[in-house]
Amino acid sequence: MNAPFNKHANNAATHPAYLSVWDIHAYYGESYIVQGVSFDIREGEILALLGRNGAGKTSTLRTIARLDNPTLTKGEIWLDHQPLHKMRSHDASANGIALVPEDRRIIPGLTVEENLKLAQIAPPIGWSIDRVYDLFPRLGERRKQDGITLSGGEQQMLAIARALCRDIKVLLLDEPYEGLAPVIVQEIAKTLGIIRDQGITTVIVEQNAVAALKLADRAVILDTGSVVFDGSAMEVLENEKLRAEYLAI
Template sequence: MSEIILSIKDLKVNYGGIEAVKGISFDVPKGDIVTLIGANGAGKSSTLRTIAGLVRPKGGAIEFQGENIIGKDAASIVKKGVTLVPEGRRIFPDLTVNENLRIGAYLRNDDISADLDWVYELFPRLKERSWQAGGTLSGGEQQMLAVGRALMSRPKLMMMDEPSLGLAPLIVRDIFSIIKEINKRGVTILLIEQNANMALSTAHMGYVLETGRITLSGPGKELLANEAVKAAYLGT
């Protein structure tokens, strides 16, 4: 049986008086790609932001490598090996590509040159534009920069919030092939994505969230063939 790197148990998250997440439980095995799919407002982003320490849950447990990380601040969680690629990329537009990447390693005090080389190997376009301001990059290049910046913290678990949002289909394919490559290098990935087809085709395991609850789960390929999933999320 696979080692579980992240375990979510009965997680509840409220925004004001609204229950965004209503007691969900799921595991992320080490070395896997796990995806959460669902419509807008299903609780996907709330789940990732809570794991990252940006939102305080109302109840439940979040265990990373066997330790409950609820109550830890975001920087401590990054130090433990959990990083978030946020929705909308959130790069620093006035800083260069190189500076944006170095900011990803701000909690490290070791040599980052090998990781910088790996990011530039994964994303040759970033290397070509390393002294260009982040804000002048295309949407796809900014997404690559957001992923590269997250990799600079040398994560064990990378969480990605809607990496394909607003990108052309060809660029989406590029991003997902990079996700597979990062995973092959040993990084576990928890992905939320509106492009259910790409997400389920890529993921080892998938969970369907509807209004704050998990309604379906199974291997990605199995959910891809599920009639209810096809009708609700795949347009077939």
């Protein structure tokens, strides 16, 4: 099945997109993982980046965040007219990229509040801790608790909250719903909707494709490192053949 999508032929100098990923290619060692991925995201939009295991979703997120692995060998990544593809990870972070990895990276031995304060140790500082607690009341109730003793859902909340403590423009979420009960998934999805309303652009990589699509404005589907669909999330939800072929749902 050849689903239609538009491959971009120009860079961010003429692009109206807030985040523009243009023909990126990336390798883990000698493994060719990301094979010419392109998509645009408007400011304040939620994009679901979907595909089967091994499709290149997490590698694409890590490439946008400018982590050392995978290695970007070709292509451009622009955020609000800034060339992320020319930056290292700390510079990308300073320019507004925040990656919440699948394992959440809660720092052992630190309380909830200490995890949040550590995120604010250097500029650019984003949301205040009180504002974070307004969004995540459960974290406020557990502010003195060791972060790694929280439940899975609470750890995911803390990981997102820690990202918000930086002055971010784009939130990259890798499997935010993994291992969580449906009621917690709904709670986190509601919170991500509130974050969108604050103007933060979000990219979600998620195996629970239906939950991600219900939240997202748009969807990009990858297959073996390449884009096979770029369109509305509703179109994917309504296209049974597309879901079966590329998402196995």
